[in-house]
Amino acid sequence: MTANGMPASTIASSAPCAPPTGNLVPLLHEIRHALTRWLEQGEEHVIDLRSIPLAPGEEDSLLEQLGEGEVNARLSITGPSDIIETRYPAVWLITHYNENESIIGRFIEICEVPGILKSQADDIRAGLERLEDQLSNAETRA
Amino acid sequence: MTDAEFLLWVRGPAFTTATFIMCAGLVIRFLEIFLLGRKADLAEARGSAFAGGFRTMFKRSIPDAGSFERSGFTLVSGYIFHIGLFIVIFLFVPHILVFEAATGLSWPGLPSNIIDATNVVTMIALLAVLIHRIKDPVMRMLSEFNDYLVWFVTFLPLLTGYLAFHRVGLSAPMLIGLHILSVELLMVLFPFTKLSHAFTLWMARWYNGAIAGYKGVQS
Amino acid sequence: MSKDKTLGETLQERGVSRRSFLKFCATTASMMALPPAMIPVIAATLEKLRRPSVIWLSFQECTGCTESLTRSHSATIEDLIFDTISLDYHHTLQAASGSAAEHAREEAMQENYGNYILVVDGSIPGENNGYSTIAGISNKAMLLEVAAGAAAIVAVGSCAAFGGIPKADPNPTGAVSVSDLIKDKPIVNIPGCPPIPAVITGVLVQFLTFGLPELDQLGRPAAFYGNSIHDRCYRRPFYDKGLFADSFDDEGAKKGWCLFKLGCKGPTTYNACATTKWNDGTSFPIEAGHPCLGCSEPDFWDAGSFYKALSTPTEDIGKTAVYAGAAGLIAGAALGASLRARKQSAVKNHERVTIDDLDQES
Numbered sequence: 001m002t003a004n005g006m007p008a009s010t011i012a013s014s015a016p017c018a019p020p021t022g023n024l025v026p027l028l029h030e031i032r033h034a035l036t037r038w039l040e041q042g043e044e045h046v047i048d049l050r051s052i053p054l055a056p057g058e059e060d061s062l063l064e065q066l067g068e069g070e071v072n073a074r075l076s077i078t079g080p081s082d083i084i085e086t087r088y089p090a091v092w093l094i095t096h097y098n099e100n101e102s103i104i105g106r107f108i109e110i111c112e113v114p115g116i117l118k119s120q121a122d123d124i125r126a127g128l129e130r131l132e133d134q135l136s137n138a139e140t141r142a
Numbered sequence: 143m144t145d146a147e148f149l150l151w152v153r154g155p156a157f158t159t160a161t162f163i164m165c166a167g168l169v170i171r172f173l174e175i176f177l178l179g180r181k182a183d184l185a186e187a188r189g190s191a192f193a194g195g196f197r198t199m200f201k202r203s204i205p206d207a208g209s210f211e212r213s214g215f216t217l218v219s220g221y222i223f224h225i226g227l228f229i230v231i232f233l234f235v236p237h238i239l240v241f242e243a244a245t246g247l248s249w250p251g252l253p254s255n256i257i258d259a260t261n262v263v264t265m266i267a268l269l270a271v272l273i274h275r276i277k278d279p280v281m282r283m284l285s286e287f288n289d290y291l292v293w294f295v296t297f298l299p300l301l302t303g304y305l306a307f308h309r310v311g312l313s314a315p316m317l318i319g320l321h322i323l324s325v326e327l328l329m330v331l332f333p334f335t336k337l338s339h340a341f342t343l344w345m346a347r348w349y350n351g352a353i354a355g356y357k358g359v360q361s
Numbered sequence: 362m363s364k365d366k367t368l369g370e371t372l373q374e375r376g377v378s379r380r381s382f383l384k385f386c387a388t389t390a391s392m393m394a395l396p397p398a399m400i401p402v403i404a405a406t407l408e409k410l411r412r413p414s415v416i417w418l419s420f421q422e423c424t425g426c427t428e429s430l431t432r433s434h435s436a437t438i439e440d441l442i443f444d445t446i447s448l449d450y451h452h453t454l455q456a457a458s459g460s461a462a463e464h465a466r467e468e469a470m471q472e473n474y475g476n477y478i479l480v481v482d483g484s485i486p487g488e489n490n491g492y493s494t495i496a497g498i499s500n501k502a503m504l505l506e507v508a509a510g511a512a513a514i515v516a517v518g519s520c521a522a523f524g525g526i527p528k529a530d531p532n533p534t535g536a537v538s539v540s541d542l543i544k545d546k547p548i549v550n551i552p553g554c555p556p557i558p559a560v561i562t563g564v565l566v567q568f569l570t571f572g573l574p575e576l577d578q579l580g581r582p583a584a585f586y587g588n589s590i591h592d593r594c595y596r597r598p599f600y601d602k603g604l605f606a607d608s609f610d611d612e613g614a615k616k617g618w619c620l621f622k623l624g625c626k627g628p629t630t631y632n633a634c635a636t637t638k639w640n641d642g643t644s645f646p647i648e649a650g651h652p653c654l655g656c657s658e659p660d661f662w663d664a665g666s667f668y669k670a671l672s673t674p675t676e677d678i679g680k681t682a683v684y685a686g687a688a689g690l691i692a693g694a695a696l697g698a699s700l701r702a703r704k705q706s707a708v709k710n711h712e713r714v715t716i717d718d719l720d721q722e723s
Contacts, residue, residue, distance in 0.1 A: 021598070048396075050637075051391070051396075075380060075384075077378055081384060105387055105392075120383070121379075145578070150664055150675065163685075165689060168689065169685070172693065173696065174700060177693075178700055178701060179704075235605060236671070239673050242673075243678055244674075244678040245679065254603055309592070314591075318629060
């Protein structure tokens with residue numbers, strides 16, 4: 001067992017038959033509890049999928065179970081972000097990509113609308129300024 | 143000394159030293175016993191010393207009904223912790239790798255969580271025999287410092303092993319280092335205390351059985 | 362970009378949207394293993410931050426740590442990190458060279474004395490200063506000079522944190538770590554060979570946001586180095602079940618079983634590889650089928666073979682046992698002979714066995 005005795009086969013060895021961590025079902029229950037809490041108290045909840053050890057393939061299986069619902073939005077902000085409402089209303093899957101379209105963060109949010117989807121006051125202010133500039137420019141030109 | 147340096151020290155020089163003391167000590171103790179010699183038995187043989195000796199080595203592991211009635215607790219707890227020690231020492235894969243490194247021999251191990259459960263049972267059995275030793279007036283009178291020392295150095299590796307497996311309190315290198323160090327303590331004391339019964343037991347049984355076998359007596 | 366402006370103002374000026382900033386905060390919180398509830402706190406703090414001056418010193422190193430950082434996965438997001446700090450001196454990255462570079466360092470030190478952050482990669486040679494100098498200044502002298510005015514020191518990489526490969530036996534340069542030389546400043550160690558880029562940036566952000574992070578016994582931020590590789594490894598269930606790969610190409614290796622027997626140092630290595638992973642979160646060594654080398658632990662280069670199981674002795678025990686047996690034979694034979702002689706003389710002289718003889722310990 002030396003380093004140079006290491007064949008290429010080891011490189012592809014892990015993915016297909018990784019053992020399940022058993023974290024999938026508890027995760028779905030956490031979502032269920034969060035939905036109940038939202039209905040009863042209006043409490044929002046965020047789960048960071050990076051913080052939970054998942055075996056290769058388990059995350060895909062989770063996404064498959066959550067499925068895709070009615071909303072699918074793509075943000076263009078320093079690399080895209082996908083905001084998808086899953087098959088279960090108020091369960092949102094938020095995936096942040098970098099500019100090479102590699103995933104840099106993945107969250108599940110339980111809320112009516114994820115905060116990042118809403119227009120932000122600072123951006124609205126900056127946008128308003130731009131519009132006003134544009135109008136005043138148009139007026140001077142006219 | 144950082145925890146990593148400590149782990150390296152116990153895996154390196156300390157382990158070598160402990161191995162040296164244990165192996166040299168055992169050979170010395172064996173020679174001490176063998177070279178003393180026995181007087182030749184001039185009587186005519188009425189049976190086979192070899193068969194008697196060989197049979198007794200194993201037969202004594204099976205308790206007779208009488209001793210069960212007399213000291214059932216000692217028997218049961220004794221069996222539990224001895225079998226437990228065997229499983230924990232020889233069937234845990236990381237341990238098998240140590241034996242393989244020393245001897246080149248390897249054998250299959252058991253799942254780690256089974257070893258963990260066995261370890262807990264073994265520790266409970268050892269605690270039970272300690273309590274029995276302290277509570278029972280006869281046992282207490284017969285016990286001396288060495289008996290408690292031997293108990294302690296047997297129990298310590300089990301405890302540190304449990305802590306290392308479950309990563310309680312300290313850093314992993316420190317916990318594993320302490321576990322190996324506790325085993326080294328056991329190894330160093332092994333030839334020079336009652337712990338050496340693991341080897342001398344077989345000689346003693348053989349000797350008893352051989353005497354009886356030679357005389358044609360059942361033992 | 363003025364140093365007096367807050368980060369929020371700077372980003373706004375540059376047309377970075379609030380959403381981008383929120384995304385940055387969310388991914389950073391995730392990277393730092395902070396609960397998502399902390400995202401608004403990070404956002405609020407970073408926004409008000411004024412760019413602190415950073416001086417980066419490189420000593421006996423291979424530039425792997427800087428490579429790791431500058432090739433970290435999300436260029437744009439890490440740009441934001443560089444926007445949050447003012448990297449005033451880094452002799453590999455800066456455009457200036459020669460005396461102009463050293464001048465930049467001196468200027469940054471003077472302007473921000475007592476307040477700048479010092480980042481160090483590489484170990485520092487001991488006795489002989491000639492092993493490594495920059496602009497004629499020995500590494501040790503430069504470290505001591507710059508550290509004196511630093512608010513805090515971040516030791517990036519195993520070399521700066523623990524001495525690393527330069528310190529490996531026989532340590533020809535007498536290399537030491539930053540913490541071996543500096544005792545009176547807070548030091549954050551970010552070990553790894555190299556450290557995970559996201560961890561370097563994460564610690565910097567954490568440091569800027571919340572101040573000195575919670576450190577473990579070895580000065581490592583608990584947020585990233587709080588768990589061992591073994592504890593977070595997706596192959597852990599195989600360890601528990603006793604299923605191990607015996608070689609790199611056997612059935613166990615192909616099935617992705619535990620690599621403990623092949624020398625994996627995961628059980629004693631504290632790092633975030635198993636969760637944060639490498640190369641855009643693609644994989645980490647164990648997922649690629651190779652045991653963990655333990656590169657973020659002190660003295661990892663000398664910790665026995667990379668391919669020797671952690672539980673096994675580092676020295677040749679079989680040989681020791683043989684030598685011990687030989688020594689035992691000689692000593693035992695001598696002892697046995699003397700006991701035998703004593704016994705024979707006792708028999709000859711008709712000595713009696715006393716109660717004390719029977720009570721002997723061994």
